[in-house]
Amino acid sequence: MIRTLRWTALALLFCILAACGGGGNPGTNKPPVASFTANPTVQAGIPLAFDGSASSDPDGEPLSFSWEFGDGVRGGAAKIAHIFTEAGTFKVRLTVGDGRGGTNSTEKTVTVTPGPAPSKTVSALALVTDPSGNALSGVSVSAAGGGNATTDASGRASVPGVGMGVPVTLKFSKTGFADQFKVLELPAAAESGYLEARLMPRESAQTLADAAKGGSLTGKQGAKITLPANALVDSGGKLVSGAVQVSLSPVDVGASPEAFPGRFAGVGPTGEQGIIPALRATEGWPRRGYR
Known part of the structure; x- marks a missing residue:
């Protein structure tokens, strides 16, 4: 009689565990669903807001957000804004992850119209140094929508095609140093431009x-x-x-x-x-x- 009751109790416990999911597999992780809103058009140089807060996860897991704006720039928040510096058509992708290996992506196309046209373009002289003030050679300097140049032994570079009367973003890059960005806005009557930048060495990885x-x-x-x-x-x-x-x-x-x-x-x-x-x-x- 005692043995019969013991087996009956074990069978009942098994049924309860099976019904509740206990003792078995926790179930397949359901992937999240990526979703975002943004205006389909924007002018170059104007911030565009992206909202991915409508993304969800069927299992209720917290989500991570990864944005790709199609111009080489990335971001990582549910709500984020981005400035496209040049006109064109860009495919923006949002990828969300649930922290358990589940991911999902969605894409939208953003058309960027040209910003105000510069009155003319000139060359800008850039002087690049390290934090101690020493000249840096071999620094790549590029102007958005314009030309590019490389600094010489004196740390100087003449960057062609810099627009006047509008803000122009210049990027400074050199292996082993943190990238630097500067915005140069020359008066419409200027004959040339000048700016200085200081690059910081990257720490060892x-x-x-x-x-x-x-x-x-x-x-x-x-x-x-x-x-x-x-x-x-x-x-x-x-x-x-x-x-x-x-x-x-x-x-x-x-x-x-x-x-x-x-x-x-x-x-x-x-x-x-x-x-x-x-x-x-x-x-x-x-x-x-x-x-």
């Missing part, structure tokens, strides 16, 4: 053991980055796994504002423009399938 698992890295001056699991995607929107090299390069904005890796002007998630109130900043530069 550290290794994040597995991007799929996430983790934290700490650099100099208290710089720290924490990546959740499955936070990185490659240029095709696929999750990055395995070791990733990350350089954390801090800069004291108050002590060396010219070396700030970017512009002090910022764009908010809904497109509002303003000044970034920060005394310190860090450039995080991951490598291996992410850019």
Whole structure:
């Protein structure tokens, strides 16, 4: 009798576990659904807001967001704004991840119309140095919508095709240094232009053991980055796994504002423009399938 009751109890427990899903597989993870809204047209130089907050996950998991704007720039928030510097047609992709390996992407096409035409173009002389003031040679300087040049031994480069009467963004790049951006707006009556830029050396790369698992890295001056699991995607929107090299390069904005890796002007998630109130900043530069 006791043995019969024991088997009956075990059978009942098995039925309860099966009905509740206990003791079995937790079920297949359902992928999230990516969705976003944005105006289909915008003028070059004007912020365009993107809203991916309508994206969802059937399992209720929190989502990560990865944007590709089609012009080489990426972003990572539910709501974000972007400025297209040149006219053209761009395919914008949003990829969302649920942290459990599930991802989903959606795309929209944005048509960027030309901004105000410059009254004419001239050459601008750029002087590029390191934080100590030493001239930097071999720096690539390119003007949006214009020409490009490379600095010589004196750190100087003459950049052709810089428009006058309109803001022009110039990018400064050199291997081993953080990219720098400057906005030059020359008066319509100017005959030439001049600007200075200071590039900050990148710190040595550290290794994040597995991007799929996430983790934290700490650099100099208290710089720290924490990546959740499955936070990185490659240029095709696929999750990055395995070791990733990350350089954390801090800069004291108050002590060396010219070396700030970017512009002090910022764009908010809904497109509002303003000044970034920060005394310190860090450039995080991951490598291996992410850019």
